[in-house]
Amino acid sequence: MTEVGMMFQKGINEFSARGSITKVCLAYLSQLDEQRPAREIRAEFPLAQYSARYWMYHAGPVEVEKDVQESILDFLLQPTQAYAVWRKLFDPDRPWDEEMRQYGMMATPIYYTSLAGLLHTVELLLKEGADVNAQGGQYGNALQAASVKGNKEIVQLLLKAGADVNAPGGHYGNALQAASAGGNKEIVQLLLEIGADVNAQGGFYGNTLQAASAGGNKEIVQLLLETGADVNARGGLYGNALRAASFHSYKEIVELLLETGTDVIAQGGSYGDALWAASTGGNKEIVQLLLEAGADTIPQGGEYSNALWAASARGNEEIVQLLLEAGANADVNTQDGHYGNALQAASAGGNKEIVQRLLETGADVTAQGGFYGNTLQAASAGGNKEIVQLLLEIGADVNAQGGEYGNALQAASVKGNKEVVQLLLETGANVNAQGGPYCNALQAASAGGNKETVQLLLEAGADVNARGGPYYNALQVASAGGNKEIVQLLLETGADVNAQGGLYGNALRAASFQGNKEIVQLLLETGADVNAQGGVCGNTLQEIVQLLLERGADVKVR
Template identity: 35%
Template sequence: MKDEEVSRLLHRKSDISSVDTHRNTALHKATIKGNREIAHILLEKGANPRLRGNDGRTPLQIAVQDGNKPMVSLLLAGGADTSTRSRDHDRLTVLHEAVLNGDEGMVALLLGAGADTLARSKSGLTVLHLAVQRKNIAILDLLLRTGVEVSARSNFGMTALHFAVQHGIVEIVDLLLKAGADTSGTCSNITRAILDEAVTLRNIETVRLLLKSGAVPSEQTLACFSKILSEVIRYGDLEIFDLLVKAGADTSKMDSKTKGSLLKRAVALRNIELVRLLLKSGAVPSEQTLACFSGVFTGEIRDGDLEIFNLLIKAGAEVSKMDSDTKSKLLDEAVGLGDIELVGLLLKSGAVPSRRPLTCFSLRVKKRWRLGNIPFARQSRC
């Protein structure tokens, strides 16, 4: 239908909503061409903005998909229905379409006209689900400010938070949690809780946010964690473990192999707190743990190394299998610190005193005579 045909139609005062051979009304044609002047006249004359054209779309659906905000405003004022759904497989509303297009202005316009934020697609997705999938923080924030149902579930039980965790979008996770998103429950296509999903994906910041918001680690959480660690321990895994334990995770039910692997990693990173935590949870130091401990001494011995060594020994580590060079270095350090117990332990395990322990000892004596220096010298038999 051409513009001149529209004009003739208006002058004849015939049915303003009659269709052409393509089953489009004059209002459809004006909308497709973006002619607001004619669209305005047609609406004033009583054109029905809710009729579908040959492709199943209403004028409003056409204008939204084209991103034509002035035309959308005109059609909404003329009585267009925001709840009309597409006739394709997804059965989307115009608000769904605007979110998918990433058109923040259009979303705001439709929300102002009362578009339903709870409307679901055929698969049960709300506009909030789509905003998260599109990773559109601006539209997400706009929807949350309208009071949208933040924990609405899709046909598979997925909430917007599930999608945010899966995509690893920390900022969106934070926004949803602050809006009161539910951290409990599972969904049918994942069969694990949101926290377990974050742990499996090894997203430290997401795990931290979920725990801070009240998510509770379960036996299944540690089972998920153990499973991914059975492949390889990566950077950040110890931090996740630490977060879970501090949140109350029962590490006694974690398999010994996983705890042993984490212990080696904690020793290699010289993380005293985690070494202590793992040993307390039942991790058993192995020959590999001590080998790992020896490996960190290729450079200088640092503060805390003796404490780690002491923790491992008290947990049953077999010092006799530690290489002599490491034991000598530890002996030097133990002498310098005046730790009689450790000196005795190292000497008993085969550490051989060199000239350096005597130098360390002499410096300590010159600096300050301490109770214990005589038995200390006797043990070293220098």
């Protein structure tokens, strides 16, 4: 009788079941061919993926059993392909990655068992002579892997075996930063007692204090500061610990860092300064704390350039008000950052109340710059009719050129914001204004697949045959996009079916290249010249067909 059969005969329980499952999974993986692609293995061996993903999960509670230990060691240390097959099918560092791309070199067994918390297996591997400081894996080495996962007993075991507590490398740079990021105070304490460098630089967060601050663990932050962590150390994702805590809204940690003497106006990292980070995070109390501590409302940096623009873009009216009262109104029209100014940021975010407040503070509605070029284009792209109306009443230039879409009308058209398009036209927007990536509003609406907007623009006098831009005309844009109804509408309005120019050369080539059979049929019925030349894509397609014919392709084969 097989082992599984005997198990059922005696009566099954979770402990014995996990032991049997572990051994079966390992035996199954050991029979697979390393040379075969992972997709073939998965297709032919249905249990391969399950075995690769879950053997460690089942082994955890039962690795104390001698027979399970022997199976694990045989699997990890055998001079065959089993270990490589397992890693081909599953990466414990990236359990979500079904595609199993190779990120760096494959780590050693002691790394993966430390990561998984297999204490007894780690101990056995060390007795077998495993290199405790071997490099590899997402976390660099076994000590960092065990530290980030909170496996204290394994950390102790590795340190006793000679693991370098300050070994650099891996995602977090060192074990202390990993433990701090993981929120494991006991491991942090242990590493510090062994001699971990509290101010070591490197890794995702730059330093340990920033990692703990970003993780929101006040006790670890306190411990690190008491051990001599530099409260103003720079580097990493957030630039420093204060910005990390401010961005994630950890008020108590912000207070602790401020009490310790952190520089409240320090610049750096992806988040500008602490006030910018807090404004982006949306925590009014922290913004107030920072302002009381001397934070400057005017310095610039980061995606939103300064705190006022960050709060405006995020739609946090209370923080905007607080910043303006603190003196940010003096900087309300300064140009910089992704959106150029606070008014454009608020308009893009769709917050009418903030737009109104900024205008009352003196924001310039005609200011140029930023991603959208001007505030009206930002609001038009966002589809907020009330903000567009407000800006127009204040004096925004409806035909101002520049920015991502060339002008406000083109921005509203490509986004399909019909009501905004109507409002802009009623206010005097030039329906045939040239500029931007689509050359004109009609092309933009055609590219966006917005039939009602196309109809509205045509009724307002849009030139159906206007030329320019990479697609040359609206018909070619619509044909490439596969929108039959818009193509039909443009043709009925007088679009020239044989107009030459642009990326595809003409509408027929555009539809053909994209494989839009119905549009090809419609264009042919309307008189499209099937032999017309031109266009980069069209010529390439013709050359391929010619090559196939020269090589003997039979045009009669179906």
